[in-house]
Amino acid sequence: xxxxxxxxxxxxxxxxxxxxxxxxxxxxxxxxxxxxxxxxxxxxxxxxxxxxxxxxxxxxxxxxxxxxxxxxxxxxxxxxxxxxxxxxxxxxxxxxxxxxxxxxxxxxxxxxxxxxxxxxxxxxxxxxxxxxxxxxxxxxxxxxxxxxxxxxxxxxxxxxxxxxxxxxxxxxxxxxxxxxxxxxxxxxxxxxxxxxxxxxxxxxxxxxxxxxxxxxxxxxxxxxxxxxxxxxxxxxxxxxxxxxxxxxxxxxxxxxxxxxxxxxxxxxxxxxxxxxxxxxxxxxxxxxxxxxxxxxxxxxxxxxxxxxxxxxxxxxxxxxxxxxxxxxxxxxxxxxxxxxxxxxxxxxxxxxxxxxxxxxxxxxxxxxxxxxxxxxxxxxxxxxxxxxxxxxxxxxxxxxxxxxxxxxxxxxxxxxxxxxxxxxxxxxxxxxxxxxxxxxxxxxxxxxxxxxxxxxxxxxxxxxxxxxxxxxxxxxxxxxxxxxxxxxxxxxxxxxxxxxxxxxxxxxxxx
Amino acid sequence: xxxxxxxxxxxxxxxxxxxxxxxxxxxxxxxxxxxxxxxxxxxxxxxxxxxxxxxxxxxxxxxxxxxxxxxxxxxxxxxxxxxxxxxxxxxxxxxxxxxxxxxxxxxxxxxxxxxxxxxxxxxxxxxxxxxxxxxxxxxxxxxxxxxxxxxxxxxxxxxxxxxxxxxxxxxxxxxxxxxxxxxxxxxxxxxxxxxxxxxxxxxxxxxxxxxxxxxxxxxxxxxxxxxxxxxxxxxxxxxxxxxxxxxxxxxxxxxxxxxxxxxxxxxxxxxxxxxxxxxxxxxxxxxxxxxxxxxxxxxxxxxxxxxxxxxxxxxxxxxxxxxxxxxxxxxxxxxxxxxxxxxxxxxxxx
Numbered sequence: 045x046x047x048x049x050x051x052x053x054x055x056x057x058x059x060x061x062x063x064x065x066x067x068x069x070x071x072x073x074x075x076x077x078x079x080x081x082x083x084x085x086x087x088x089x090x091x092x093x094x095x096x097x098x099x100x101x102x103x104x105x106x107x108x109x110x111x112x113x114x115x116x117x118x119x120x121x122x123x124x125x126x127x128x129x130x131x132x133x134x135x136x137x138x139x140x141x142x143x144x145x146x147x148x149x150x151x152x153x154x155x156x157x158x159x160x161x162x163x164x165x166x167x168x169x170x171x172x173x174x175x176x177x178x179x180x181x182x183x184x185x186x187x188x189x190x191x192x193x194x195x196x197x198x199x200x201x202x203x204x205x206x207x208x209x210x211x212x213x214x215x216x217x218x219x220x221x222x223x224x225x226x227x228x229x230x231x232x233x234x235x236x237x238x239x240x241x242x243x244x245x246x247x248x249x250x251x252x253x254x255x256x257x258x259x260x261x262x263x264x265x266x267x268x269x270x271x272x273x274x275x276x277x278x279x280x281x282x283x284x285x286x287x288x289x290x291x292x293x294x295x296x297x298x299x300x301x302x303x304x305x306x307x308x309x310x311x312x313x314x315x316x317x318x319x320x321x322x323x324x325x326x327x328x329x330x331x332x333x334x335x336x337x338x339x340x341x342x343x344x345x346x347x348x349x350x351x352x353x354x355x356x357x358x359x360x361x362x363x364x365x366x367x368x369x370x371x372x373x374x375x376x377x378x379x380x381x382x383x384x385x386x387x388x389x390x391x392x393x394x395x396x397x398x399x400x401x402x403x404x405x406x407x408x409x410x411x412x413x414x415x416x417x418x419x420x421x422x423x424x425x426x427x428x429x430x431x432x433x434x435x436x437x438x439x440x441x442x443x444x445x446x447x448x449x450x451x452x453x454x455x456x457x458x459x460x461x462x463x464x465x466x467x468x469x470x471x472x473x474x475x476x477x478x479x480x481x482x483x484x485x486x487x488x489x490x491x492x493x494x495x496x497x498x499x500x501x502x503x504x505x506x507x508x509x510x511x512x513x514x515x516x517x518x519x520x521x522x523x524x525x526x527x528x529x530x531x532x533x534x535x536x537x538x539x540x541x542x543x544x545x546x547x548x549x550x551x552x553x554x555x
Numbered sequence: 556x557x558x559x560x561x562x563x564x565x566x567x568x569x570x571x572x573x574x575x576x577x578x579x580x581x582x583x584x585x586x587x588x589x590x591x592x593x594x595x596x597x598x599x600x601x602x603x604x605x606x607x608x609x610x611x612x613x614x615x616x617x618x619x620x621x622x623x624x625x626x627x628x629x630x631x632x633x634x635x636x637x638x639x640x641x642x643x644x645x646x647x648x649x650x651x652x653x654x655x656x657x658x659x660x661x662x663x664x665x666x667x668x669x670x671x672x673x674x675x676x677x678x679x680x681x682x683x684x685x686x687x688x689x690x691x692x693x694x695x696x697x698x699x700x701x702x703x704x705x706x707x708x709x710x711x712x713x714x715x716x717x718x719x720x721x722x723x724x725x726x727x728x729x730x731x732x733x734x735x736x737x738x739x740x741x742x743x744x745x746x747x748x749x750x751x752x753x754x755x756x757x758x759x760x761x762x763x764x765x766x767x768x769x770x771x772x773x774x775x776x777x778x779x780x781x782x783x784x785x786x787x788x789x790x791x792x793x794x795x796x797x798x799x800x801x802x803x804x805x806x807x808x809x810x811x812x813x814x815x816x817x818x819x820x821x822x823x824x825x826x827x828x829x830x831x832x833x834x835x836x837x838x839x840x841x842x843x844x845x846x847x848x849x850x851x852x853x854x855x856x857x858x859x860x861x862x863x864x865x866x867x868x869x870x871x872x873x874x875x876x877x878x879x880x881x882x883x884x885x886x887x888x889x890x891x892x893x894x895x896x897x898x899x900x901x902x903x904x905x
Contacts, residue, residue: 352785373788382786390786393779404776405787407769417767442560 047111050075050207050238051096056105058091065091066102067262073207073255075110078229078239080249080270083259084282084479085450089242092259093209097129098122109207123150128205130196132212138185142178143167146199163202170201174231189216189338197228208232209240214248215505218337219540226252246275258282283480291487291512294495298327298515302468302499303349307358310344319344320523321358326468326499331490333514333531334503337543341523342385342503346470349501350382351375362468376405381466383458385473385503391457392445399441402427402460409464430459435485451482458489469493472503487513507539521545568846571839574885575853582878586870596870603863604856610863612745616817618855619747620645622754623809624833625840625847626761627679627802631697632842633765634798635778640686640701641806642830643708644679648807649814650712651678653821654720656732656814664735671736672753672811679807680800682708687799691792697799709824716823727823738816750812755848757805762844774798806830835883854879 051073058066066088073079083089095102098116107114109125116122119129136145147163164180171178176194184192193216200208210229214222229239229252243249249256250270257267258281265281308322319341326332336342347353349360355368367375384390392401403412403423412423427441434455438448445453458474471490475483490513494500504510510517511531518528519542526542583593604614624641631638638644652675659667686700713727720729738748765771776784777794784791809829814821836854840847861875 350786371788371790372786376788384786386782389780390782393776393783395779396776400772403772404783407772407787413769417763418769418772442563 048075049073049108050110051240052106052108053092053096054106056092056095056102056107058088058095058100058102064262066095066105068264069105069259069262070264070267071257072267073238073240075238076233076236077254078233078241078252080241080243080253080256081259082243082246082249082256082278082282084244085477087259087282088262089259090211091262093129093211093240093242096122097127097209123203123205126204126206127209128200128203128207129209130193130200130211130213132215134189134192134196136184136192136195139183141181141183142187142195143180145184145195146180146202148199150203167198167202170198174201174228176228190218190221193217193225206236207238207240209242211242212244213241214243214245216338218543219507219536220544222248246278249278250275260284279480291491293491293513296329296494296497296515298330299497300328301361302326302328302363303501304361305349305358306361308345308348308355308360309357310348311354311356313344313353316343317341317523319348322523322525323358324518324525324528326501328467328497328499329494330516331494331500331502331514333510333517334501334520335505335507335510335517335539335543336520338505340520342472342520344523345520346382346384346472346503349470350380373405373408376464377409379464379467380470381405381461381464381468382470383461383472383474385476387450387453387457387476392453394444394446396445397442398431398436398438398445398448398456399423399427401445402430402441402456404460406460406464426463430456430463434459434489449479451478454478455482455485458486462489462493465496465498467498469498469500470503471500473505474502475504475506475509507536519543567841571841571846571850571886574839574882574888577885578878578881581881582874585874585877589870591868591870596864596868596874599864599867600857600860600875602860603867604860606863608742609745610859612742612747614852614855614859615751616745616747616855617858618851619751619754619812619816620809620829621833621836621851621854622751622758622848623805623812624829625837625851626754626757626844627805627809628834628837629840629842629844629847630761630765630774630805631798631802632837633778634774634795635781636690636697636795636799636802638683638686638701638799638802638806639698639831639834640682640704640803641809641833642826642828643701643705644682644803644806645810645813645826645830646708646712647678647682647810648675649810649825650715650729650821651675651807652736652811653729653732653814656736657720657730657820659736660733662733662735667733667735668738668815671732671815672808675807675811676804677807679803679805679810681803683799683803683806687796687803690799691796705830712821713823716821720821722820728818729821731820732815736815737819738812740816746817748812748816750816753808754812757808758844758848765844809833832879835879835886838886839882 049072051071053069053071056066056069069088069092081089094100096107098118098121101115101117114125137148143164146167167180176198178191178194178198184195193213213225217225232239241253253270255267255269256273256278258265258278260282303326305322305324308319310319312318317340322345324332334342344353348355350372351367351370352372360367362378362380388394393404406412411426412419424441430436431438436452436455436459438452448456461469474486474490478486490500502510502513514531516528517531517534519526519539521543522545526545526547586593586596603610605611627641628638652671655671655674659670682704685704686697689695689700690697716727716729722728722730738750741747741749741751765775773784773789774794776787776789777791781791813825818825832854836850837847840850857875857878861872864870864874865872
């Protein structure tokens with residue numbers, strides 16, 4: 045007989061030195077249900093899952109799997125006990141085929157020879173059963189992200205997992221794919237599998253889960269059947285206070301043209317999607333939102349404007365002046381700033397202090413340098429000012445940037461990029477990986493810039509974000525715009541179709 | 556976790572201190588195995604290195620090439636390059652300085668030395684142009700190109716020494732330089748010379764450059780996170796080019812100090828591997844222009860103290876070199892120290 049509770053965790057603690065990553069987690073997951081775990085970034089969700097999956101050992105607390113007390117010292121043991129995990133970042137070998145990736149680590153056959161025939165049959169059966177279509181012989185590197193995730197899921201099923209953990213699975217999917225994924229997860233449930241679904245998107249929890257557990261600051265703050273909660277309650281539990289995400293968007297009258305892009309075509313770089321004949325305008329006091337599945341030319345667009353990627357055709361006019369190929373640091377001086385997509389890759393230097401990071405991109409600006417040397421007093425004054433203005437929590441100016449939480453790192457970048465009152469702000473995933481409190485703050489800051497007549501190009505994978513902030517939304521697919529419109533004239537379905545490359549009629553107004 | 560500046564400083568230098576302590580510990584085991592008292596041996600070593608002014612002078616003399624070399628290495632390293640071609644840059648610098656030294660006569664000494672040093676820096680610079688351009692233009696890894704150029708430098712200087720500027724006699728060496736081109740000794744009879752002071756001035760200048768100017772800032776950003784540098788408008792290729800050339804020029808100066816200050820001429824293959832040991836010194840000094848000074852003095856002390864110790868107790872002078880080698884091993888394990896100490900002391904959140 046199958047035990048009633050697939051997973052019970054009680055009093056789990058995991059400390060890293062002084063940092064209490066998990067400080068008393070209780071979790072009860074009923075067999076055959078979909079259980080959502082929600083919490084802000086840094087709340088301890090990943091640490092919890094890593095303890096469960098055997099990636100590290102908890103300091104105290106107990107884990108029961110189908111009634112049996114377990115403690116895994118490696119993921120292999122967890123796999124052997126029927127736990128499967130689909131990570132947020134896929135763990136696939138690009139140069140191998142889909143089939144090879146699925147059987148990797150659990151290769152059938154005797155001795156050194158692989159038995160592909162049997163495994164192919166097994167995999168095909170799994171795919172067929174759940175309607176997961178896969179071309180088993182395609183190379184992973186040629187497969188879109190949505191499909192890569194499907195491979196990860198089949199991989200987990202192939203290993204016979206009965207408890208499937210998905211970490212932020214919808215981040216890379218378009219709305220239709222998300223619906224499809226939910227169906228598949230419900231199918232698993234009908235089959236008696238248990239699903240743990242980690243997310244920060246509350247509407248997904250409401251749509252999918254049977255039960256929900258909220259984690260804050262390393263502790264379980266509560267768990268409920270989904271019928272007893274709503275998004276508002278969950279948000280309050282996650283943050284620990286009332287959250288207002290209803291934005292007050294004042295009417296603005298878009299005035300002068302700030303940026304005009306005509307037929308932008310960028311150079312092809314390392315197989316990255318180039319921009320293909322993109323044209324759009326942004327006026328002062330206007331937010332143009334761009335959505336699209338990651339990897340559809342977003343980088344090319346941003347880097348083309350910023351002079352970081354060669355423009356092969358077309359024209360970029362900023363305040364009426366051509367800026368094709370102008371160096372980024374000149375553009376910054378002219379009032380173009382950029383909140384880049386990945387803080388730690390392109391926005392900050394990990395090894396630098398808060399102070400040093402606060403001037404990145406403006407290090408040669410006259411306000412910071414006098415007689416060839418940095419003017420320490422002025423830099424300190426400036427850094428203190430943005431810390432105060434943008435409510436950045438930091439131990440000191442000398443603290444390493446990595447000592448700050450993701451939200452505070454992001455606020456530092458935003459403070460830095462906005463301090464010189466830019467006329468054009470390119471904001472790429474401005475709220476990626478930050479907590480709700482910071483999201484609220486960042487939205488307000490962006491709207492304030494809009495009110496102060498800045499032109500904003502907002503590029504994001506968070507559909508909700510783009511729809512609620514933007515004055516116009518354009519959908520990017522394979523380097524081209526599939527259509528654009530005011531957000532209130534677009535539906536999620538029509539955007540999803542455009543994100544998948546379907547040009548819907550009547551929505552191709554000039555951007 | 557909040558760290559005050561002193562704590563931060565200790566945290567920074569801890570791996571280096573640990574590397575030295577571990578090396579001394581293993582050295583002690585070796586001394587015991589030989590049948591001597593490690594405390595006695597180390598005391599003798601300390602005395603030999605710092606016992607009186609002349610031993611200080613000798614220690615600093617031996618430390619000087621390591622200061623130059625480590626500075627050369629760290630400038631490149633801070634921009635993300637591993638310049639393993641210091642030995643070659645040093646050789647061409649040494650011979651260029653000597654050629655200027657014996658070719659010109661009757662110049663004011665100050666001017667003569669200045670010209671010889673400029674020649675050395677230029678020679679090192681030229682030696683670094685090739686790998687720098689190869690790196691920037693076609694992505695050739697600098698480790699390969701600089702190491703190859705070391706061999707070209709050995710061969711070139713050997714050719715010049717034996718066939719072009721050979722001083723008659725059995726030794727493969729060039730003519731002596733004009734007396735005016737000799738770097739004045741600071742504490743004769745020690746060979747410690749004004750090159751040491753130049754090295755210290757250079758270290759301070761590089762410290763200011765790296766940590767207090769926008770150009771040094773750009774150089775460090777390029778080495779640490781080129782992606783962030785790109786979005787900040789830093790032209791990493793240009794930075795890499797200049798860092799490598801600066802590194803080569805300082806490498807050339809390292810050679811000039813030896814040839815003008817110690818030998819007064821170029822002696823074929825004079826170096827016991829200064830250019831390579833300097834890399835270890837740079838790492839021990841955490842690639843910090845001021846940190847490498849004590850590191851270089853430590854290496855000078857190990858070599859100098861080792862000689863003295865072998866006269867006092869029955870431990871061969873090579874113990875000094877063994878300690879150097881052990882420090883290199885433990886510094887190479889620095890990553891281990893950092894990662895494990897950190898997880899022991901604080902740990903990473905998620």
